[in-house]
Amino acid sequence: MDTVGVLGGMGPLATIDFMRKVLEATPAARDQDHVPMIVCSLPQIPDRTAAFRGDGDSPLDAIVACGRRLQSAGADLIVMPCNTAHLWFDDVQQQLQLPMLHLVDAALREALDLAGSDARMGLLATDATIASGLYINRRLPDAPPPNWLLPTAGEMLELVMPGIEAVKAGRLPDGQALLAAAARALAQRGADVLVLGCTEIPLVLDTAACGLPVVDATAALARQVVARCRDANRA
Amino acid sequence: MDTVGVLGGMGPLATIDFMRKVLEATPAARDQDHVPMIVCSLPQIPDRTAAFRGDGDSPLDAIVACGRRLQSAGADLIVMPCNTAHLWFDDVQQQLQLPMLHLVDAALREALDLAGSDARMGLLATDATIASGLYINRRLPDAPPPNWLLPTAGEMLELVMPGIEAVKAGRLPDGQALLAAAARALAQRGADVLVLGCTEIPLVLDTAACGLPVVDATAALARQVVARCRDANRA
Structure with missing residues (x-):
């Protein structure tokens, strides 16, 4: 093997x-x-x-x-x-x-299989991952470009980044509360599926915690x- | 580092x-x-x-x-x-x-620090670990030989080995009940501290579950x- x-x-x-x-x-x-x-x-x-x-x-x-x-x-x-x-x-x-x-190809493939190519994909990830275009510029050779929904800058600074920091520091309940709030905001703006593009996020967030199908990139x-x-x- | x-x-x-x-x-x-x-x-x-x-x-x-x-x-x-x-x-x-x-030296050191060198140490481990003498023959250079208490052969066959198998198979409540019964038997015979010398046992047994201070070798x-x-x- x-x-x-x-x-x-x-x-x-x-x-x-x-x-x-x-x-x-x-x-x-x-x-x-x-x-x-x-x-x-x-x-x-x-x-x-x-x-x-x-x-x-x-x-x-x-x-x-x-x-x-x-x-x-x-x-x-x-x-x-x-x-x-x-x-x-x-x-x-x-x-x-x-x-x-x-990693990103693996996540995109699962999101497409789960939600279809017309789905609106919410993305939760670090500021660097989102701003660099790591996910949003990535293309699978045999699929149309995904239809992305991102957190606002305010949500990034108040919910997503502090949530990831809390998980890294072992404060899991705090991290879950912050990240679930960011997930709910994406759901309210029409996300059909959430791509969790940061290894810390799935430690505290799943479908039950955020009310949407999630793709755990890890x-x-x-x-x-x-x-x-x-x-x-x-x- | x-x-x-x-x-x-x-x-x-x-x-x-x-x-x-x-x-x-x-x-x-x-x-x-x-x-x-x-x-x-x-x-x-x-x-x-x-x-x-x-x-x-x-x-x-x-x-x-x-x-x-x-x-x-x-x-x-x-x-x-x-x-x-x-x-x-x-x-x-x-x-x-x-x-x-x-691994065994690390566990013995913690058991001595926790319970002192006069303590009676109960041992929960697999048949092979106990029978091979891995724990009971091990000596720390600066400490007297521990005073061990082992499960009986009947307890090994009816409680400890089935308990470990249950944990390995994911049946955690069954495993906990069996292993806690083996721990109680050691406590009744005078154990002051329990050494958990098998990686599966600490997954279901702690001080609260067995009423004795425990040392998790891992x-x-x-x-x-x-x-x-x-x-x-x-x-």
């Missing part, structure tokens, strides 16, 4: 969440049925959002160094369970020369990893 | 549980405060309990190979969040030539990892 290399630690809780979602996506009756994973959880990688804003060092070299560790340890395939890190996806892939799966990537590794196993 | 290498996948859920306990044991306000970890979760390592019983291949070569991957990826220190794998601890350490922390190892890496950081 192919060994998945996980470029992790961005943040460390999101890495664990991704690993758990890979287990949940695997039909397994015993330990030995599970996907082999090598995980490099290096929380010292420079902050992605700060770098995007021009307030900090680029994380590219640290991400590539982490990828080389995974390569040394025998990874066949690389994933990054961090949305913002995907701003450097093309550079990382070019330097590592290993197959990589793209879980979508996990399901794609399992499908890919099991295909490689059968091949 | 030192990078911890985690020899994982034995089983994969226990690996994730250990990683989460490392996060919980870390005083951190942001990603960059967390301990860097490289995790090799290779569920294809042969079954440790079967090997102990003489019913399967030795896991030693696979564990060492997993350790070498961690070494290639830059781990400074190795831990194995699996009790039964510690039957091969000395061989693994000898072949890897890297510092390793011992959490004890996690706390020792954090203390060690943060010391290395300050040094």
Whole structure:
């Protein structure tokens, strides 16, 4: 079976969440049925959002160094369970020369399958993820461009960013209250489905908590990893 | 900061549980405060309990190979969040030539700190862990031998092993009822503290559920990892 290399630690809780979602996506009756994973959880990688804003060092070299560790340890395939890190996806892939799966593609594919290509897709993500166009500019080769609904700038500053910070700091009830309020605002403006484009958000938000079908980008990537590794196993 | 290498996948859920306990044991306000970890979760390592019983291949070569991957990826220190794998601890350490922390030592240290060296320590663990002497033969260099209390053979067959199986199968209330009954029997025979020497047991048993102070060996190892890496950081 192919060994998945996980470029992790961005943040460390999101890495664990991704690993758990890979287990949940695997039909397994015993330990030995599970996907082999090598995980490099290096929380010292420079902050992605700060770098995007021009307030900090680029994380590219640290991400590539982490990828080389995974390569040394025998990874066949690389994933990054961090949305913002995907701003450097093309550079990382070019330097590592290993197959990589793209988190946003996995999320868009599931959103289209769930809600159809006419659906209005609400997006909850960090300021950097939204402002960089990581989601809104991404196209699947065989699908029309999605119809996006974004949080307002006020909602970003008062609900979404403080909500994500609260989750990162372990204050989960606070994070849930703030992010659910942002989700309700998107639902009121007509969102049919919510794409959760930040690894921290699904830790506190699901369909029950926000009253809309949700696509968890982390879980979508996990399901794609399992499908890919099991295909490689059968091949 | 030192990078911890985690020899994982034995089983994969226990690996994730250990990683989460490392996060919980870390005083951190942001990603960059967390301990860097490289995790090799290779569920294809042969079954440790079967090997102990003489019913399967030795896991030693696979564990060492997993350790070498961690070494290639830059781990400074190795831990194995699996009790039964510690039957091969000395061989693994000898072949890897890297510092390793011992799960049982971490648990014994916490039990001594919690209950004192005169305390009677009840042990809940798998048949293989208990019968192999993994806990009862282990000595801390600076402490007298613990005063152990074990479940009876009848309690092992009727309560402890079915309780662990129930947890592994996701039947948590059944598992809790069985394991709490085994804990009460140890308490009635005079146990002052309970050492939980199996990664599944702390998922359903805590001080509230069994009326005794408990030591979770996985959490004890996690706390020792954090203390060690943060010391290395300050040094």
